Amino acid sequence: MNTRDTSLQILQQVFGYSSYRQPQQQIIDTLVRGEDALVLMPTGGGKSLCYQIPALLRSGVGIVISPLIALMQDQVAALRQAGVAAGALNSALSAEEDARMRTLLRNGELQLLYVAPERLMTSGFQSLLQQIDIALFAIDEAHCVSQWGHDFRPEYIQLSALHENFPGVPRVALTATADELTRREIIQRLKLERARHFISGFDRPNIRYRVSDDSSNARQQLLRFIQLNYAQQAGIVYCLSRRKVEDTAIWLQKQGIQALPYHAGMSQQDRANHQDRFLREDGVVMVATIAFGMGIDKPDVRFVVHMNLPKSLEAYYQETGRAGRDGEPAEALLFYNLQDVITLRQFVEQSDADELHKRIETQKLERMLGYCELTSCRRQALLAYFGDVQKEACGNCDTCLNPPETWDGTVAAQKALSCVHHTGQRFGVNYLIDVLLGKNNERIQRFGHDRVSTFGIGTELDQKQWRSLFRQLIAQGYLAVDQEGHGGLRLSESCRPLLRGEVRLQLRRLQKEKSGKLRKQRTAYQGVQGALWEALRQKRLELAQEQGVPPYVIFHDATLMA
Numbered sequence: 158m159n160t161r162d163t164s165l166q167i168l169q170q171v172f173g174y175s176s177y178r179q180p181q182q183q184i185i186d187t188l189v190r191g192e193d194a195l196v197l198m199p200t201g202g203g204k205s206l207c208y209q210i211p212a213l214l215r216s217g218v219g220i221v222i223s224p225l226i227a228l229m230q231d232q233v234a235a236l237r238q239a240g241v242a243a244g245a246l247n248s249a250l251s252a253e254e255d256a257r258m259r260t261l262l263r264n265g266e267l268q269l270l271y272v273a274p275e276r277l278m279t280s281g282f283q284s285l286l287q288q289i290d291i292a293l294f295a296i297d298e299a300h301c302v303s304q305w306g307h308d309f310r311p312e313y314i315q316l317s318a319l320h321e322n323f324p325g326v327p328r329v330a331l332t333a334t335a336d337e338l339t340r341r342e343i344i345q346r347l348k349l350e351r352a353r354h355f356i357s358g359f360d361r362p363n364i365r366y367r368v369s370d371d372s373s374n375a376r377q378q379l380l381r382f383i384q385l386n387y388a389q390q391a392g393i394v395y396c397l398s399r400r401k402v403e404d405t406a407i408w409l410q411k412q413g414i415q416a417l418p419y420h421a422g423m424s425q426q427d428r429a430n431h432q433d434r435f436l437r438e439d440g441v442v443m444v445a446t447i448a449f450g451m452g453i454d455k456p457d458v459r460f461v462v463h464m465n466l467p468k469s470l471e472a473y474y475q476e477t478g479r480a481g482r483d484g485e486p487a488e489a490l491l492f493y494n495l496q497d498v499i500t501l502r503q504f505v506e507q508s509d510a511d512e513l514h515k516r517i518e519t520q521k522l523e524r525m526l527g528y529c530e531l532t533s534c535r536r537q538a539l540l541a542y543f544g545d546v547q548k549e550a551c552g553n554c555d556t557c558l559n560p561p562e563t564w565d566g567t568v569a570a571q572k573a574l575s576c577v578h579h580t581g582q583r584f585g586v587n588y589l590i591d592v593l594l595g596k597n598n599e600r601i602q603r604f605g606h607d608r609v610s611t612f613g614i615g616t617e618l619d620q621k622q623w624r625s626l627f628r629q630l631i632a633q634g635y636l637a638v639d640q641e642g643h644g645g646l647r648l649s650e651s652c653r654p655l656l657r658g659e660v661r662l663q664l665r666r667l668q669k670e671k672s673g674k675l676r677k678q679r680t681a682y683q684g685v686q687g688a689l690w691e692a693l694r695q696k697r698l699e700l701a702q703e704q705g706v707p708p709y710v711i712f713h714d715a716t717l718m719a
């Protein structure tokens with residue numbers, strides 16, 4: 158029998174599935190041949206089988222590196238149930254269990270071993286591995302190696318040594334987080350230059366994406382959303398802070414919803430208990446921080462709500478990807494507000510990361526905002542972010558279903574694009590805006606850009622409006638941000654029709670601008686950014702008046718919003 162037949166037999170007899178999903182078979186073939194692979198597949202796509210089956214097909218034990226103990230234990234339990242000799246090594250084991258596991262390993266009695274990265278890289282364990290036959294290394298949740306990602310694990314960095322220590326053993330890195338930057342970082346850090354790439358389609362057509370920019374009564378909206386559409390159904394509600402998790406869970410309970418809190422500040426026991434109830438009982442709504450969810454495999458989660466802005470599109474995609482794994486209709490609803498933008502920016506600024514790191518984080522946040530402000534198909538933009546280009550609008554997201562109120566930003570967009578072109582496609586947003594506004598600063602003079610034709614042609618918009626417009630140009634793929642972290646912008650091929658006026662750029666009018674308070678303002682700022690600064694400006698004026706001081710002595714945004 159050839160390997161393919163054997164592997165199909167294992168799929169059916171050990172795992173009980175009738176056929177492979179794309180591209181599981183090719184990944185398995187690659188590893189069985191002894192080659193490396195990089196696997197990008199959405200959450201729930203079926204990454205585990207891609208290393209489990211080749212581990213069974215090759216001689217020796219398959220070593221799986223996994224970041225979460227709970228995740229390991231679930232997989233090991235499932236494998237054992239299927240008759241596979243599987244084990245795990247992690248800090249949850251007693252000294253005795255640990256020793257027993259090592260003996261099994263030494264005697265060649267294990268087919269799959271799940272290991273926490275810090276265990277794997279100890280010198281004792283490395284020399285033990287040198288003495289035995291290894292089928293493959295699988296590095297699961299490989300995006301944890303990315304320092305710029307949202308799940309960074311310092312221990313993952315050391316995994317690069319596997320390449321030198323075990324040159325003959327095939328390695329596979331697997332993740333559901335797939336933007337270009339993370340991908341490159343995984344390849345570089347894990348020394349996977351020779352790996353074959355398997356990138357699956359990222360579309361989750363059964364998930365409807367929705368964004369609400371009216372977060373003034375988000376809780377009430379959440380309640381109505383659950384009661385009207387998803388009564389007695391399972392869902393996840395993400396909040397930024399532990400405090401908000403607690404409050405929201407209690408409030409939902411009072412309204413008769415079966416809600417449970419989950420965050421890293423709770424005891425291990427309570428967390429395990431709530432997770433268990435979420436998985437086993439019907440219709441539990443888990444109110445959680447992002448500490449909840451990695452490796453959770455519950456097929457019938459009907460909705461994922463974000464009460465706060467996530468800090469990046471990768472995080473958002475991964476979190477919403479937990480909805481509708483069974484393929485039935487599901488919904489992702491996001492509330493965003495100006496306070497979140499401030500809070501998240503402060504997180505970035507106050508972190509002890511280096512400057513480059515901070516700039517990248519800020520850019521990610523900008524991309525997230527750009528997504529919220531879209532007036533075109535959200536799915537298209539989301540998929541484009543992961544390099545998965547779709548020609549047609551989806552017809553199933555909120556902007557497709559209820560096109561928002563817009564203003565025509567085509568001419569302004571043309572000015573912006575031509576400014577990028579005339580300054581040589583290497584400057585960031587702030588600089589470009591200064592050129593458009595005709596600011597005659599030292600830097601502009603040094604580059605001679607006070608003499609380009611786009612200098613000062615953009616005074617019809619202010620800085621905040623320009624920022625919002627640039628965000629849209631980036632979010633919709635007309636401009637590309639360089640991957641080196643300097644924020645330099647380049648024109649994309651797709652900007653031609655826009656420059657020629659064959660397509661038009663529509664920009665979103667905020668809800669707030671239509672209602673009461675903000676309409677009274679003189680300046681009609683556009684976008685979240687604009688409204689944010691306008692709100693701050695107002696607040697600053699009020700405070701100044703209250704304290705009887707001139708407005709310019711009140712300068713710190715944090716104190717303004719406190």
Ligand code: ADP
Nearest residue numbers: 174176177178198199200201202203204205206
């Ligand atoms: P991922 O790690 O990509 O998030 P998993 O490996 O945990 O996904 O698989 C998600 C679910 O899909 C699991 O319930 C798994 O058993 C199921 N699955 C994987 N491959 C197949 C297949 N070929 N046929 C049927 N179900 C599959």
Ligand code: MG
Nearest residue numbers: 204205297452
């Ligand atoms: Mg997985």
Ligand code: ZN
Nearest residue numbers: 534551554557
């Ligand atoms: Zn759409």
